[in-house]
Amino acid sequence: MRAVTQYSFGGPEVLELTEVARPRPSLNEVLVRVRAAGVNPIDAHVRSGALPLLGRPPFTVGWDISGVVEEVAPGVSRFVPGDEVYGMPYIPLAANGYAEYTVAPSRQLARKPATIGHVQAAGLPLAGLTAWQALADAARVQDGQRVLVHGGGGGVGHLAVQIAKALGAEVLATASAAKHGFVRELGADEVIDYRAVDFADAAGGGVDVVVDTVGGETAVRSLDVLRPGGVLVTIVEMRNTDLAKQADHRGLRFFGVTAEPDHCALEALAELVDAGKLRSHVAHGLPLADAARAHRLIGSGSTTGKIVLTV
Known part of the structure; x- marks a missing residue:
């Protein structure tokens, strides 16, 4: 699969589109085919080394995801393959969100709001x-x-x-x-x-x-x-x-306050979205290959709303 990988700390230019092995879900996890991944300031801080949450590179940043369940592991009762989900798994550990596939604990995800697409949904979790x-x-x-x-x-x-x-x-x-x-x-x-x-x-x-x-x-x-x-x-x-x-x-x-993975809160947010009371404004939707450009935009500090990578 394709994923954005960095092999050193540094500016946006360290983000490279690479080919890596597709992950496999473990107990209580699902494999998600990522359709969109949100870009957040924490991603840039981790990329630069200012916030070394993930240790030394290589690694893939990104926590906000929206996509489709591809496979469920034993222990999962909340989802079946084909379900559309969104969430912010694993933080502060690696979620590898800037990728075509990622795995996540099922209880750190929720069903995507029904009234919006994956791009808007990916701008919502964190x-x-x-x-x-x-x-x-x-x-x-x-x-x-x-x-x-x-x-x-x-x-x-x-x-x-x-x-x-x-x-x-x-x-x-x-x-x-x-x-x-x-x-x-x-x-x-x-x-x-x-x-x-x-x-x-x-x-x-x-x-x-x-x-x-x-x-x-x-x-x-x-x-x-x-x-x-x-x-x-x-x-x-x-x-x-x-x-x-x-x-x-x-x-x-x-x-x-820092955001914690919480499927109950994700469900509450989805209810607000579907009731027409909440929307994530996506200022820029860019392809996965343009992750470096997305990080330059997030670093400008002047963006209105969210930046999302499409996968």
């Missing part, structure tokens, strides 16, 4: 699970609460805006001026141009939950907009113990 686990699991967002999403036009942010809205929240989001129309279309009640105004002044305080996708001073200053007992959920400053202490000192709650 970012969608991150947003869902931040809002529904960590913050436990309730109807009528005010939620501020930083980076509302980004990969996680654009899904967080929609999920918060689906949970019944009033949603504020920060975004550059060029992305304001897009973020409003997602359902944001108010969009703040963080380059033109102070987001803390614009939010006006009384925020119940902040979802931080930016980090740094944005995360620190987000404490100022939260009401007593409010929640700061960050996907960037997870290890920032000083920030956690500041939040606790102010009577606020702090959560650092």
